[in-house]
Amino acid sequence: TSQWAMRHGAHQGKTHGKHLRVHYHGHSLMRLSPARSADLPALHQLLLDLNIDVWSVRDGHVDVRAADAHALKAALHRYMPSVRARTLVADIETQLLAHHWRAMDTRVSAKSSVAAQLHDPKTWFSEYHDLDEIYEWYQLLAAAHKDRVTLTRNVGTTHEGREIMALRFTNPVSANANTTLPKKQIYVQGGIHAREWIGHATTQYIAYHLATSDDKKITSLLDEAEVVIVPVLNPDGYVYTWNGDRLWRKNRRADARGAFGVDLNRNYPTHWGEAGSSKFPYSDTYMGPSAGSEPEVQASMAVFNSLPRVVAALDLHAYSQLILRPVGWTRKDPTHEAQHAAVGAAMARIIKNVHGKDYISEKEIDLYPVSGGATDWWYEQSRPLKNLLGNKGVQVEEEEAMKKHKKPLPPGHGTIVRPYSYTIELRPSSEWWGPGFVLDKREIIPTGEEILPAFLYYARTAIENV
Ligand code: ARG
Numbered sequence: 001t002s003q004w005a006m007r008h009g010a011h012q013g014k015t016h017g018k019h020l021r022v023h024y025h026g027h028s029l030m031r032l033s034p035a036r037s038a039d040l041p042a043l044h045q046l047l048l049d050l051n052i053d054v055w056s057v058r059d060g061h062v063d064v065r066a067a068d069a070h071a072l073k074a075a076l077h078r079y080m081p082s083v084r085a086r087t088l089v090a091d092i093e094t095q096l097l098a099h100h101w102r103a104m105d106t107r108v109s110a111k112s113s114v115a116a117q118l119h120d121p122k123t124w125f126s127e128y129h130d131l132d133e134i135y136e137w138y139q140l141l142a143a144a145h146k147d148r149v150t151l152t153r154n155v156g157t158t159h160e161g162r163e164i165m166a167l168r169f170t171n172p173v174s175a176n177a178n179t180t181l182p183k184k185q186i187y188v189q190g191g192i193h194a195r196e197w198i199g200h201a202t203t204q205y206i207a208y209h210l211a212t213s214d215d216k217k218i219t220s221l222l223d224e225a226e227v228v229i230v231p232v233l234n235p236d237g238y239v240y241t242w243n244g245d246r247l248w249r250k251n252r253r254a255d256a257r258g259a260f261g262v263d264l265n266r267n268y269p270t271h272w273g274e275a276g277s278s279k280f281p282y283s284d285t286y287m288g289p290s291a292g293s294e295p296e297v298q299a300s301m302a303v304f305n306s307l308p309r310v311v312a313a314l315d316l317h318a319y320s321q322l323i324l325r326p327v328g329w330t331r332k333d334p335t336h337e338a339q340h341a342a343v344g345a346a347m348a349r350i351i352k353n354v355h356g357k358d359y360i361s362e363k364e365i366d367l368y369p370v371s372g373g374a375t376d377w378w379y380e381q382s383r384p385l386k387n388l389l390g391n392k393g394v395q396v397e398e399e400e401a402m403k404k405h406k407k408p409l410p411p412g413h414g415t416i417v418r419p420y421s422y423t424i425e426l427r428p429s430s431e432w433w434g435p436g437f438v439l440d441k442r443e444i445i446p447t448g449e450e451i452l453p454a455f456l457y458y459a460r461t462a463i464e465n466v
């Protein structure tokens with residue numbers, strides 16, 4: 001047992017899933033299909049107003065968890081009678097969760113230490129890991145690859161006092177490097193939503209390959225750029241999915257009335273409190289008491305703001321198999337829509353080539369509106385071009401613009417850059433039988449295998465085009 005594990009009380013009688021406080025007997029997974037796809041936004045808004053937990057939106061339907069299927073059907077009948085409702089999973093507790101927790105009992109990690117698994121990715125990625133295991137694993141990974149990895153243990157502290165960690169991956173600058181410019185930066189975030197376990201696992205998969213691989217695509221990326229990863233943005237929520245409620249999404253802010261949790265992906269200071277978030281503290285999409293109120297969001301912003309040359313950001317979520325590009329708060333296309341759409345489509349093609357999975361590339365708002373979302377905030381954080389190219393480079397760009405347009409660029413124009421910014425919703429798709437957030441552990445490795453090359457393409461495109 002490492003020092004890290006001792007300090008954090010790991011291995012002290014693990015009781016995963018045994019003393020859960022929240023159960024889902026009688027809750028069903030229902031598929032809601034409006035007669036016309038034009039009715040989807042209205043349906044989504046209605047579900048938000050009814051405080052229904054939305055699991056997936058894909059292919060013209062919305063899959064939701066219904067605590068009371070009859071009540072939901074009655075409400076739909078009253079407000080949107082054209083919506084068809086079908087039951088996909090009649091009892092979430094027995095059909096999805098019971099099997100899932102049984103599989104936890106036979107985890108290798110119950111017997112074998114994290115250190116023993118560090119150089120055995122096949123074993124490590126064959127199961128899900130709790131927070132102590134994940135944090136210990138990142139510590140050991142950084143320690144074993146000091147040349148490439150730097151770990152910062154506390155870029156923030158949560159409501160329950162847990163540390164939020166960040167890692168930086170890059171190769172030392174070699175004497176014969178063909179450029180003297182400082183390296184561009186890529187930001188990756190995982191685990192903003194607690195129950196989306198494949199997001200935490202896929203972030204580890206990317207981190208593992210960045211730290212250990214000799215593949216030319218990875219070594220050249222680390223020669224030219226820095227990748228900064230916040231691997232578990234919402235550790236309190238993640239711990240709670242292991243010991244309290246497997247389907248918890250938010251952080252664990254406790255308010256005076258006993259309501260818990262802010263949806264961190266509605267709390268960023270960008271159009272905060274507008275469409276697509278809830279003012280109601282019990283809602284799964286609660287926006288929080290004020291913009292940027294949550295320590296996890298503040299940590300994420302601080303790490304991002306510490307990157308003067310950031311050219312791309314990525315947020316890993318689950319599920320539905322979607323590649324989402326900015327923005328989520330307005331229907332109006334951002335300036336870079338054409339580039340964004342092309343990069344999203346290319347990532348989808350790369351993913352499909354690996355295991356044949358269909359990921360849909362679309363604009364966030366075309367899924368549903370969100371305000372206060374991470375990816376919209378990242379996209380808004382412009383950087384002066386001179387950070388990336390130096391004053392000389394900016395001068396060259398301005399001279400070229402002068403030649404082309406016969407007049408100087410307006411102040412600030414052409415001299416600022418915006419990072420690419422995407423959300424990927426990982427596996428599963430939206431299958432008729434579930435399993436939603438309770439994705440089988442045997443899918444961790446295939447998911448990593450399809451996402452890693454898409455990520456490498458994304459990072460490469462960003463460093464060459466921004
Ligand atoms: N499913 C994630 C969430 O609800 C990502 C949403 C992406 N943004 C959007 N505008 N649809 O937080």
Ligand code: ZN
Pocket residue numbers: 193196317318
């Ligand atoms: Zn999510």
